[in-house]
Amino acid sequence: MSLTYKDAGVDKEAGYRQVKLIKGLIQKTHTSGVLSDIGGFAGLFQLDSKKYKEPVLVSGTDGVGTKLRIAFMMDMHHTIGEDCVAMCANDILCQGAKPLFFLDYIATGKLVPEKMADIVEGVSNGCIKAGCALIGGETAEMPGFYREDEYDIAGFCVGVVEKNRIITGEDIEEGDYIIGLPSSGIHSNGYSLVRKIVFEKENMKADTFLEELGTTIGEELLKPTRIYTNPVYDLVENYKVKGICHITGGGFYENIPRILPEGLSAHIDTSIVDTPKIFHLLQEWGNISTKEMYSTFNMGVGMILVVSKEELEDIKSYLKDREEKFYLLGEIKRGSEGVVLC
Numbered sequence: 001m002s003l004t005y006k007d008a009g010v011d012k013e014a015g016y017r018q019v020k021l022i023k024g025l026i027q028k029t030h031t032s033g034v035l036s037d038i039g040g041f042a043g044l045f046q047l048d049s050k051k052y053k054e055p056v057l058v059s060g061t062d063g064v065g066t067k068l069r070i071a072f073m074m075d076m077h078h079t080i081g082e083d084c085v086a087m088c089a090n091d092i093l094c095q096g097a098k099p100l101f102f103l104d105y106i107a108t109g110k111l112v113p114e115k116m117a118d119i120v121e122g123v124s125n126g127c128i129k130a131g132c133a134l135i136g137g138e139t140a141e142m143p144g145f146y147r148e149d150e151y152d153i154a155g156f157c158v159g160v161v162e163k164n165r166i167i168t169g170e171d172i173e174e175g176d177y178i179i180g181l182p183s184s185g186i187h188s189n190g191y192s193l194v195r196k197i198v199f200e201k202e203n204m205k206a207d208t209f210l211e212e213l214g215t216t217i218g219e220e221l222l223k224p225t226r227i228y229t230n231p232v233y234d235l236v237e238n239y240k241v242k243g244i245c246h247i248t249g250g251g252f253y254e255n256i257p258r259i260l261p262e263g264l265s266a267h268i269d270t271s272i273v274d275t276p277k278i279f280h281l282l283q284e285w286g287n288i289s290t291k292e293m294y295s296t297f298n299m300g301v302g303m304i305l306v307v308s309k310e311e312l313e314d315i316k317s318y319l320k321d322r323e324e325k326f327y328l329l330g331e332i333k334r335g336s337e338g339v340v341l342c
Contacts, residue, residue, distance in 0.1 A: 009143025014111045018139060021117035025124040029134040033100060036135060043135030045101045047160065054163035058097035062087035063154040065249075066191040067221070072150060073206040074218040077115055080153065081122025082129070083188045086225035087248070088157035089130040090303065093228055094244040094259075096167035096236045097159030099132035105154045106139045109146035119153060122224070129227040132157065167236065169243035169259030169306070174334055176242060177312050178266055179319075180327040181232070183302030185223040185276055189249040190296045194221065197286040212277055220278055228303045231324050235305075239315050243306035247298040254295065256304060257338035265335035266306075269342045272327050275300035294341060306332065 005012060019038065026038050035044035047055060064083040071080045081104065089099045104123050106116060116139055127134045146152070161167075186194065198204050198217055206218030213220050228246075235241065243259040256266045279300065283293050293299060307315050319326045330342065 009110070010141045011111055014113050015139065015141070018111065018113040018116045021113050022120040025117070025120050026134050029124050029127040029132070031100075031131075031133045034133045034135055038136075040136075043101065043103065045133065045135055045158075047100075052160060052162055055160050056097075056163050056166060058092045058095050058159045058161055059157065060088045060091040061154065061156045062091065063152065064188045066195060067188050068150075068152065069195060070191070070206065070218055070221045074222060076218075076222055077118040077122070079122050079222055079224040081119045081124070082126035082224040082227070083122070084153050084155040085123055085126025085130055085132075085157070086227045087188055088155045089126070089132065089159075090225075090228050090246045091248075092157055092159040093232055094167065094246050095159075095161060096165055096241070096244070097161040098233055099130045099157055099159045099229060101133045101135045101158055102127050102130070103135065103156045104137040105156075106137070106151055107142050107146060108139070108151035109141075109143055110148035111139065111141040115151075119151070123155070126224075126227060130157075130229045131233070132159070165236070167241060167244055170261060171242045172259065172261055172264060172306050172332055174264065174332055176306050176308055176332040178268060178329040178331065179305040179307060179315065180273065180301035180329045181228060181303045181305070182226075182274070182325050182327070183247070183276070183298045183300055184226040185278060186221065187225040187248070187298055187302060189298070191221075193286070193296060194282060197282055202285050210281075212281060226302050231319065231322050232303065232305075235315065235318060239307070239318065240311050241305050241307055241315075245304040245306075247302055247304065249296075251296050251298065252294045252301075252341065253291075253339050259306065260332070260338065263334060263336065264332050265337045265340055266330065267333050267340045267342060268330040270294070270299070271342075272329070273300045290341075301327065301329070304329070
């Protein structure tokens with residue numbers, strides 16, 4: 001008997017159906033620099049050479065970790081792609097870069113076009129929020145490698161910044177101020193600990209409704225990661241921001257020192273942060289120390305900006321004018337601690 005690729009578990013026709021389903025989602029993200037359409041061997045993007053005198057390309061790649069397990073449990077896949085965009089776009093934003101384009105890679109045990117379209121819908125929505133174009137990607141059907149009902153997703157984002165405006169943190173000095181921008185929830189880090197607490201220790205089901213949250217635990221855990229391009233990119237275009245930190249895995253203690261010059265510490269007043277209830281519940285359920293919480297999660301602050309005293313009032317006014325909630329978290333001081341939580 002003659003074997004086919006389909007006999008081995010790879011359905012090419014399903015792949016063709018997926019392309020038809022996602023074509024419109026991709027085109028919705030296209031910006032003026034896009035020169036290619038879906039179906040080519042590579043994505044093409046033209047850099048605006050008139051706007052930048054010395055353009056520097058900034059790239060980032062990431063996935064969403066074990067948050068995917070929650071999507072599998074809930075059979076909800078339309079937001080996970082937004083998480084993937086956020087994790088990449090927020091990282092390059094920390095260098096002051098404007099996100100230009102994004103590519104995704106999805107691998108699955110069995111290609112279900114409708115499920116893949118849901119995932120790409122999230123990627124498309126994320127790209128629109130980040131102001132970048134989805135110009136390509138790959139969906140790999142890998143039977144025998146992944147379970148039929150599971151997949152993994154990774155993303156790659158490229159942005160641009162003027163060379164003399166790259167944000168590195170090297171200019172941060174004693175007396176500078178720390179501004180925090182709220183998170184939308186847990187974002188996409190710490191989910192191995194979250195799952196251990198919620199589904200093993202507390203023995204909850206993903207569809208368990210919690211009065212404290214006003215939603216099911218699964219829906220709470222699937223809230224997409226906030227994308228900070230708006231308002232942060234316009235802010236760095238108009239004001240001097242010395243450092244930007246994306247609070248991801250490692251929480252406050254690991255991420256904030258990455259932007260600080262040697263000999264300086266960030267002194268942060270956590271009492272002013274409106275920390276989402278989910279963090280308090282996780283700490284209670286898991287009997288987790290406060291230090292461990294701030295070493296693992298964003299605790300309600302997804303991005304941190306370090307600015308000078310001279311720029312502080314103008315930046316506060318900028319954020320207020322745009323009705324952007326923010327926290328004046330503290331100051332940069334001399335010390336070797338890295339982060340001091342008050």
